Amino acid sequence: MNFILGIGIGISLLAIFQLMKEKNAKLISTKIAVLINIVWIVRLAFFLIKDSEIALKFPILLMLDQNLLLLDSVVLWMYSKSLLNTAKFKVKTLLNFLPFIIGFLISVATYLSVPNELIVEQYIKMNNNISSNKSLFTIDVLVLFLVIIIISIIYFSKSIVEIKKYNSILYNHFSSLKNINANWILKFHGLWISLFLIPIILYFINYMYPIINIKILLSIMIIIQVLFSFIFNSNVLSQNYVRIPEKSNIKQDNKSIKEFEEQISKLKKTLNTNKYYQDENLSLVKLSSYLNIKPTELTEIIKCSEFENFYDLINTYRIESIKKELLSSTEQIMIIAYNNGFNSKSAFNRIFKDKIGQTPSNYRSLYKNTS
Template identity: 75%
Template sequence: MNIIFGVGIGISLFATFQLLKGKNSKLISTKIAVLINIIWTLRLVFFLLKDSEIALKFPILLMLDQNLLLLDSVVLWLYSRSLLNTTKFKLQTYLNFLPFIVGLLLSITSYISVPDEIIVEHFLKIKDNISNNKSLFSIDVFVLFSVIITISVVYFGKSIREIKKFNIILYNHFSNLKNISANWILKFHGLWVFLFLIPIILYIVNYMYPIINIRLLLSFMIIIQVLFSFIFNLNVISQNYVSIPKKGMSKQDNKPIKQFIDELNELKRVLETNQYYQDEELSLVKLSSYLNIKSIELTEIIKYSEFDNFYDLINTYRVEAIKKELISSQEQIMIIAYSNGFNSKSAFNRIFKDKTGQTPSAFRNLNKNTS
């Protein structure tokens, strides 16, 4: 098991080094990701110390690690929130750390009020019960896990709201979302909540029907946490961060509807003629510069169109161009897709099917046979 601890600590330390030396090291998102790794490293170090003589000499080490569990969902939410270019925390943001602070103060108070030998004796008794697979039910532990799960669910919900706001901005400003979309954080956060649900459910079941090997369960949970650390850091290191344009003032709403329609028709004509959609890095700002208008003006024009947002507009033109090439040429499908601005096979297949109701190969075969 010490090897697993070592692997987990190594993953967090390596990821921290990569994040701090990377081009995004000064971003608040990177700093929060580093904080998450520090929390996970400390947790694994505390686990290691519990199996050593050091913890018996300094019993305070036996009482601190459980409080770190109150931080996970909070910092994952902060990471989600930081994607919206939040550069600093307000005072009310720090109030989200209140459960951790209260838990830490309770642990310190308990340590001060209880003699060291009693703390050590209680810890050794728990270890003995685990070795003998005896029931470990404790109302204190049950309350702690209930609080952890409640906090996890609440902050998972807050993360969902932040990522939804972030996605709306992405769809309004970018034509490709590869490595800038952060939907992975929602999947990860959801799994993290589920990870905490497992022990409390098994804990209650094992109290009534002591058939689960507690040592194996703890080992399994530690392995899963190490695996989660690997998944999180793999995504964080590959995450691309974009500068989100600030909202500006616009007098577009004062224009007559006919003018919007004329501008929309001109936009469509320019896209068809100049094929700007073939640029895989095309953004709202870049297209606005091509058209010699402000990005806020282009946003208003798109609002009066049949397209949901900038992302939908550009990818609609990409799909239409690809449909023509699928019928008229024998070129490989992905070569056609990449030449028309897509930079991800999975995104291309998903968008093409959304727009046509068919896969690219099925569309080509069907239309080749009917032509």
């Protein structure tokens, strides 16, 4: 098991090194990702220390590790929230660490009030009880267990809200979401709840009412932690960060329905003529500059059109252009897609099927001979 712990620590250390040398090293999102890895390194280090003589020489190390379970959901929420504001950090955010700080202070106060020899004796006794599958039920354990579960559920829920808000903003400002959306965090939270939070629940239940050897559960949790470290860091290192345009304080002029219809018509004509949608990096700000209007004005125009958002507008034009080329040429499908602004095969296939109801190849084979 020490070998697996070493792998986990190595993964996090390597990720920290990569994060700190990247161009995004100064972003708050990157710094929080580093903090997450530090939390995981400390946790895995505690597993190593508690199996060594170091813990017997410094008994306080035997009392601190469980408090780390109060941090995971908080720091993951902070990372999710930072995607909407990658440059600023508010001091009041530190209040979210209050449960961990309180738990830490309680552990320190307990350590200072109990002789070292008694702490070591109790720890050895606890290990013996674990080995013989005896119940270790105490009120302290139950309270800690409930606090960890409640905090985890609260902050995981808050993370999901932040990611959905972030993705919604992306749809209003960008035409391609490759490596900038954060759906992977939603999936990661789902994995965390099912593969880590549930074992924690089983761990504490088994702590009080032994059914299986608690050390087996602990080994499973360590393996899962290492796996999560790999999944999280592989996604974080490929994540691209974008600055979301700030909301303008300028009030829009009151316009009649006819004026909006004229602007929508002009927008459609411009896209058909100049084919700005072929730019894979086209954004709301970039298109508004082409049209010589403010981004907020373009947003209002899109809201009054049949399109859901900027993302839907641009990708609708991309798909319509691709449909024509699929029937008028023999060029490879993905080359046509790339030439019309798509930079991801999976995104193109998904959007095409959502809008047309069939795959690009099926569409070509079905309609090419009839056109």
